[in-house]
Amino acid sequence: MARESKQLPTRSKRSSLRRIKTGRKIGRMVNAGLLLLLSATMLYPFIQILLKSFMTDTDIIEQNGILVWPSSWQIEGYKSIFASDSVYNVGHAFLVSIFVTAAMTLYQLTITTLAAYGLSKRKMPGKKWLYAFFIFTMYFGGGLIPYFILIRQLGLLNQIWVLIIPQFISVPNMLVMKSFFDNFPSEMIEAAKVDGASDFRIFVSVVLPLSKAVLATIALFIAVGVWNNWFTTMLFIQDPDLRPLAYVVQVIIDMSVGRNAQDGQTVQLIGKSIQYAAIIVSTVPIILVYPFLQKYFEKGVMIGSIKG
């Protein structure tokens, strides 16, 4: 401050600078306040569902304002969705989801990483064509019906594997990873080569250990995608025992709102607290995992986007 005022000789200039400074300060506070308000908007819907999942249905209907608080905490909603004799059997669906998510993340991450590394080699015969082979699938596809027929022909209908095997890659994820490998310091690879390491050896013990951030990011994207995937189940799986949580929640909400009733009237078939409990159970794992990985995925996404 002292140095600045020395550089500015006249009194009027100094005061105008001070005015700008206080203006900036107010601007920053307004900005911070607006963002706080926005964050509240992002969190509010989740918090009100969480609170309502512990309330009785009559309590939920009585407290119809913006702010709610359970007049008495109860866990009947959770009890009934976890009951093994109920139609929802959320406990079982939760286990199915965990199995599918773990298996798929490992499977898709492996194939994506291998493909990304293969395409990151700077010079090799036919590279352009191989690259195009991947990119083309991003811009054109056969559509839902030919895909459905294919899955049926392969005999994957109503099998747990239909949730895993066909989801082997996401080309945009692969590109994020490829651009990370493209920028990998080539000196390290050269040094390993001089030491006589094979390409496989370099990949496993030089490249992979230094790619943890991008691997964690892509793994998170894959895992969240699988955890949230209900559509594949709706299309291909009839057996209630093979249903993952995302689809069971979809069914619960669907039945609860009864919106697909032909007359367009909404009919209440399942209690609200049951519906909200199911929503919370399926959301909590994501909310628990994601703040820990935030630092990683931000880095990973930026690595990808800098190169465009």
Added chain:
Amino acid sequence: MGSYFAKKKEERANRRAYELLMRETHGSSPKDRAKRLGKSVWENRFFYASLIPAMILLLIFAYEPMYGVILAFKRYSYKLGITGSPWVGFVNFNELFEQEEFWSAFRNTFVINLLKLGVSFPLTIILAVQINAIRSKPYKTFIQTCVYLPHFVSWVVVSGIIFSLFDESSGPIYNFLLSMGIKTNVFGDGNQFVSLLVLSDLWKEVGWGTIIYLAALSSIPPEYYEAAEIDGANIVQQFFCITLPELMPTMSIVLLLRVGSLIGGGFDQIYNLYNSQVYDKGDVIDTYLYRIGIGDGNFALGTAAGLFESLSNLVLLIGAAIIIARIKKKVE
């Protein structure tokens, strides 16, 4: 432009000289060339091998269905399969184009996506600039954590949340608007339903959309702003003269991708929120295609609708890419 061709010419000349040299030292017969290629492939064998699993699976699960689009020109028979089913020409497309419902879905897809783009594109940039302006690191992380969160939750869950917010007996937003004298009917009125789609999409994705802009913002040298300050530029001037031009490349990429997917998408959101009352405004190609293709089991018609959607998108994407390239050239 001229320099570009000159460079290409030089490159070609260099390659030619290189080939001549190779011919002199290694011989020029096709056999030798094949040998060189073989050697180069063998040297890169690990990289080729690592591509194999993904390529085989792509061939099965992405390219086989592309072959399957020929069903759009056939009458599907379960017994004969796609290949054996009889050709019928453009009958499926004629049937599709005659349906009022298809055109309404086509129009709705375009309108809804355009509205989403118009609302979320500028707001995402503003939010990114706002987040970038925060000085305190922990506060910034906190805000980012909050605004990214909805992106990670599925539309199934978000639809459940929306039903709860607008519930006519207990919904806080429904009751709040009612107390202000506004009676909402978001699930029964077409226009209100479209607004709901646009706003809920904004709520879910605006935070996540900022990431790519934040990366670009962090790479603007702070000296630019310091220099502008000395010249007496205020915040608004700085935004329009420094921030916006620096974000231009990122904006054009985002715009290109969004325009390239204007026709299609939105299935998860709309399927979980809509009902037959709002089909006229809220039904989109993907939901329509699902209802006729999977719901009614009309495979050929569904394939035709899907092919039409894919091709329309491809045309849009190429068109947008050409326009953006033109604009870029003019700016330079």
